[in-house]
Amino acid sequence: xxxxxxxxxxxxxxxxxxxxxxxxxxxxxxxxxxxxxxxxxxxxxxxxxxxxxxxxxxxxxxxxxxxxxxxxxxxxxxxxxxxxxxxxxxxxxxxxxxxxxxxxxxxxxxxxxxxxxxxxxxxxxxxxxxxxxxxxxxxxxxxxxxxxxxxxxxxxxxxxxxxxxxxxxxxxxxxxxxxxxxxxxxxxxxxxxxxxxxxxxxxxxxxxxxxxxxxxxxxxxxxxxxxxxxxxxxxxxxxxxxxxxxxxxxxxxxxxxxxxxxxxxxxxxxxxxxxxxxxxxxxxxxxxxxxxxxxxxxxxxxxxxxxxxxxxxxxxxxxxxxxxxxxxxxxxxxxxxxxxxxxxxxxxxxxxxxxxxxxxxxxxxxxxxxxxxxxxxxxxxxxxxxxxxxxxxxxxxxxxxxxxxxxxxxxxxxxxxxxxxxxxxxxxxxxxxxxxxxxxxxxxxxxxxxxxxxxxxxxxxxxxxxxxxxxxxxxxxxxxxxxxxxxxxxxxxxxxxxxxxxxxxxxxxxxxxxxxxxxxxxxxxxxxxxxxxxxxxxxxxxxxxxxxxxxxxxxxxxxxxxxxxxxxxxxxxxxxxxxxxxxxxxxxxxxxxxxxxxxxxxxxxxxxxxxxxxxxxxxxxxxxxxxxxxxxxxxxxxxxxxxxxxxxxxxxxxxxxxxxxxxxxxxxxxxxxxxxxxxxxxxxxxxxxxxxxxxxxxxxxxxxxxxxxxxxxxxxxxxxxxxxxxxxxxxxxxxxxxxxxxxxxxx
Numbered sequence: 001x002x003x004x005x006x007x008x009x010x011x012x013x014x015x016x017x018x019x020x021x022x023x024x025x026x027x028x029x030x031x032x033x034x035x036x037x038x039x040x041x042x043x044x045x046x047x048x049x050x051x052x053x054x055x056x057x058x059x060x061x062x063x064x065x066x067x068x069x070x071x072x073x074x075x076x077x078x079x080x081x082x083x084x085x086x087x088x089x090x091x092x093x094x095x096x097x098x099x100x101x102x103x104x105x106x107x108x109x110x111x112x113x114x115x116x117x118x119x120x121x122x123x124x125x126x127x128x129x130x131x132x133x134x135x136x137x138x139x140x141x142x143x144x145x146x147x148x149x150x151x152x153x154x155x156x157x158x159x160x161x162x163x164x165x166x167x168x169x170x171x172x173x174x175x176x177x178x179x180x181x182x183x184x185x186x187x188x189x190x191x192x193x194x195x196x197x198x199x200x201x202x203x204x205x206x207x208x209x210x211x212x213x214x215x216x217x218x219x220x221x222x223x224x225x226x227x228x229x230x231x232x233x234x235x236x237x238x239x240x241x242x243x244x245x246x247x248x249x250x251x252x253x254x255x256x257x258x259x260x261x262x263x264x265x266x267x268x269x270x271x272x273x274x275x276x277x278x279x280x281x282x283x284x285x286x287x288x289x290x291x292x293x294x295x296x297x298x299x300x301x302x303x304x305x306x307x308x309x310x311x312x313x314x315x316x317x318x319x320x321x322x323x324x325x326x327x328x329x330x331x332x333x334x335x336x337x338x339x340x341x342x343x344x345x346x347x348x349x350x351x352x353x354x355x356x357x358x359x360x361x362x363x364x365x366x367x368x369x370x371x372x373x374x375x376x377x378x379x380x381x382x383x384x385x386x387x388x389x390x391x392x393x394x395x396x397x398x399x400x401x402x403x404x405x406x407x408x409x410x411x412x413x414x415x416x417x418x419x420x421x422x423x424x425x426x427x428x429x430x431x432x433x434x435x436x437x438x439x440x441x442x443x444x445x446x447x448x449x450x451x452x453x454x455x456x457x458x459x460x461x462x463x464x465x466x467x468x469x470x471x472x473x474x475x476x477x478x479x480x481x482x483x484x485x486x487x488x489x490x491x492x493x494x495x496x497x498x499x500x501x502x503x504x505x506x507x508x509x510x511x512x513x514x515x516x517x518x519x520x521x522x523x524x525x526x527x528x529x530x531x532x533x534x535x536x537x538x539x540x541x542x543x544x545x546x547x548x549x550x551x552x553x554x555x556x557x558x559x560x561x562x563x564x565x566x567x568x569x570x571x572x573x574x575x576x577x578x579x580x581x582x583x584x585x586x587x588x589x590x591x592x593x594x595x596x597x598x599x600x601x602x603x604x605x606x607x608x609x610x611x612x613x614x615x616x617x618x619x620x621x622x623x624x625x626x627x628x629x630x631x632x633x634x635x636x637x638x639x640x641x642x643x644x645x646x647x648x649x650x651x652x653x654x655x656x657x658x659x660x661x662x663x664x665x666x667x668x669x670x671x672x673x674x675x676x677x678x679x680x681x682x683x684x685x686x687x688x689x690x691x692x693x694x695x696x697x698x699x700x701x702x703x704x705x706x707x708x709x710x711x712x713x714x715x716x717x718x719x720x721x722x723x724x725x726x727x728x729x730x731x732x733x734x735x736x737x738x739x740x741x742x743x744x745x746x747x
Contacts, residue, residue: 012060016047019066023083026070032079042084042106049095057166064159065090071155075195077356082148085113089152092118116149117156150186157183158195161202168598169659173627173641176203177650177657191324191357200258207641208261208625215257218271226254226278233335234280240302241282246295248284253344255279265642268675268743279342283351293318296329296345303343307333310340318350320411323421325353410461422459425484429455432467433488440488441495442469456482475499504540507547514553520561533560595636601628601660603638605667612636614670618643619747621670623723628658662722669719671701672726673747677713678739684712688739691732692718698725715745 020043028034046065053061069086072078084106091097092114099118103111161179164172180203187196205212230252241248255263255277263274282299286292296318300309315330328346335341346354409421412431422431428448432455433440446453447466459465475495483489511530515522527539534551536542545551595601603612603622612628618640620626625641629649638660639646650657676688685705692700698720705714720726726744733742 016060016062016066019063019070023066023070023073026073027080027083030073030077030079035080038106039080039083039087042087042110045105046087046091049091049097053094055163055166057163061090061094064163067159067162068152068155071158072152075158075356076151076155076192077352078148078151081109081113082152084110085117085148086152086155088114089117089156113146113149113152116146117152147190151190151192154183154187154190154192154195158199161199164202164206169600170597170627170657171654172206173659174650174654174657176206177647178654179203181647181651187357189324191326191353192355193326193357194355197256197258201256204258204261210625211261212257215260215271219254219257219260219277222277226252229335229337230278230280233341236306237280237282237303240306241284241299244298244302246284246287246299248282251281251283253279253281268741268745270743275339276342279344281344281346281351283346283348286347286349292347292349295347299345300329300331303333304331307335307341309333313340313342320419320421323409324357326350327353410459412459412461413464415464415466417464423485426459427455427482427484428453428457428459428465428467429479429483430485430488431459431465433483433491434485435467437491439467439469440491441475442471442473444468444470444473455479500544503547504543505547507543507545510546511543511553514557515561518558518561526561529560530557533557595630595634595658597630597655597658599659601636601658602663603660604663605665608638608664608668612638615639615643615645617645619671621672621720621722621726622662622664623726626660626662628660629653630656630658664722666721669699669721671717672720673745674716674718674726674729674733675713675741675743675745676716676733676739677711677741678736680707680710680712681738684736684738687736688716688733691736692716692729698729 023043024036024039027039028036043066047062050061050065055061055064065087068089069083072082072086076082088102088106088110092099092102099111099115102114157179160175164175167175179199184196184199184203187193187199201212234250238250255274260271260274260277263269264271267274282303284295284299286295300314310332313330313332315328317327318329321327327350328344330342330344332340332342410424410426412420412422412426414420414435420431420434422434426434428446429440429443432443432446443455445455445468446457447468448457448459448463450464475492477496479492480489480496483492511527512522515526520526527542531537531539531542533556534542534545536545542551546553603626608614613635614620615637620638620640620643626638627641627646627650628636628638629646630636636658639649678684685703689700689703692698698718700716700718702717703714704716705712718729720729730742730744733739
């Protein structure tokens with residue numbers, strides 16, 4: 001027995017040493033300064049601190065920091081400071097060591113990064129919404145001091161996603177949902193394209209395992225065909241590039257499984273109808289640094305002679321890089337097989353930036369890192385401004401940040417010809433606030449391309465915008481409706497809040513003077529009477545109304561407050577039977593089924609009818625990938641896993657997510673919606689209804705069909721038992737010649 005334990009310890013030690021040696025070898029192969037001593041010191045310290053601790057997978061805990069350090073080194077391209085911080089990132093959280101200990105041993109820079117990582121440990125969300133928002137603010141504040149904090153955090157999350165299989169299903173849904181909601185967009189915004197794709201794919205794999213496997217198998221089955229198409233398409237391009245004397249490589253980029261599924265959902269098409277699975281990437285060495293941009297366009301011109309380019313699909317990210325630093329020229333060409341193929345043209349430097357984002361540009365100086373990417377600095381500054389006015393609602397806060405995370409960019413010009421990057425769908429008002437808060441708060445309109453437009457006017461790429469102001473203009477509550485950027489919304493909310501406070505203060509003063517004059521007390525009872533009189537929910541609402549002159553105190557208020565005692569009955573309320581009611585409640589609660597969140601909840605015909613609610617937002621049916629959400633009253637609502645509401649719940653209230661599985665036996669009927677489109681013909685409607693009612697004996701609730709120029713499309717509402725019924729109906733409808741598209745849709 002003893003020998004066996006020693007053997008296991010030895011094998012663990014060997015595994016740890018081998019993993020550390022791999023990390024050192026990877027680091028020595030990079031262009032960074034070779035600071036092996038400090039990395040070895042950090043590893044030895046972390047190894048000792050985590051000694052004897054195991055992960056849920058059963059492997060020694062130190063294997064996790066080692067894996068994160070490898071991702072930081074190989075996949076993000078950071079140096080020794082970040083590798084040390086990755087190795088130490090869980091030490092303060094999980095052991096008795098403090099940030100001060102780290103600072104004494106490894107210096108202030110590493111200690112600062114480890115402190116940032118400790119503040120946001122265990123995901124960015126706590127059990128309560130307020131804790132979640134606080135953690136997220138800490139993450140962003142620390143990130144704006146040192147971007148390496150968030151880069152290491154993304155590496156940490158990537159390793160957690162790669163090893164998610166060892167956790168319970170409800171934890172998997174929480175972490176996968178959180179990853180899709182925050183970490184994948186963050187990775188994208190920081191230019192970590194490869195990591196963003198992997199995070200999306202892994203989240204999808206755990207949330208929809210069957211769909212993931214199905215798409216994976218279909219991709220594998222069509223791989224040979226795609227390879228043949230790639231070789232045939234690129235052969236003449238290679239000849240042309242050889243003539244130009246360029247050093248280049250051409251690679252095939254296959255659309256990610258998550259992207260394919262997303263497109264299938266949004267376009268309502270099956271896998272077989274997605275034609276942009278393959279894209280081609282041309283990566284070249286420029287003839288010299290100055291010619292890099294010209295080389296991109298020279299390649300574009302030469303390949304456009306071989307294949308016809310799509311007139312509306314040239315994307316020039318070379319002259320105007322994306323906000324995350326991405327540069328490339330995207331062109332869509334018509335292949336000989338009649339299908340459009342996207343070709344991305346980029347230099348080796350541009351490719352590094354596309355794969356590793358801002359980390360590819362990291363400038364190292366003695367005593368720590370400095371980072372000088374203009375667009376990133378601007379984004380971080382915006383986030384800092386939002387954090388200056390913290391919002392009480394955590395979900396609103398996350399959504400505000402996400403407005404900037406997700407947005408695509410447009411390019412607009414100032415009257416002097418300066419170019420400004422703005423998120424897509426930005427309005428003239430957003431542009432005003434992006435230039436200066438004073439400009440935004442006094443904005444009365446704008447001139448776009450020399451034409452007068454309102455504040456709500458949506459800007460487009462290439463617009464020249466002049467902001468018109470007036471000193472008498474004040475921020476209006478209605479502005480919150482058409483402000484789309486996080487910065488503008490945060491500033492408008494802050495200004496309105498400030499004004500509201502001054503109105504409330506003024507209202508409180510007026511009310512107190514009024515009560516003093518009438519020789520009445522400014523007590524809770526009198527204020528409550530006035531709130532009831534004016535239909536105000538709180539005293540603050542009443543002060544606000546008085547301060548903004550919406551309520552003028554007068555005779556009505558005087559009479560209400562000086563009402564005679566003879567009218568005392570009006571204020572008396574009785575609560576007979578209260579004790580009995582309260583006594584019954586615990587029994588009622590006790591009779592409810594106690595839910596164990598760690599176990600998978602079975603959804604039976606009986607429990608669906610009695611205990612659980614089916615969410616109206618996504619209307620899941622048996623066979624859909626679902627999860628349960630338990631509210632404060634322990635009521636459980638069943639959502640589809642990809643439902644937008646469920647995505648927010650997973651990210652914000654992960655501890656209330658319950659893993660669920662269907663255990664129904666076709667006893668209940670559920671309403672579904674099926675979209676159909678095709679070529680109109682006589683008797684087609686009859687054929688459709690025959691297929692549905694005769695073959696599967698399901699009831700049609702409603703049928704809406706519209707015909708336009710020989711094309712019909714419509715929606716059928718019908719009752720089914722489960723997903724199998726839906727699949728059979730869709731497959732049988734597709735067999736009708738005239739029908740070209742059939743898919744299940746949301747209501």
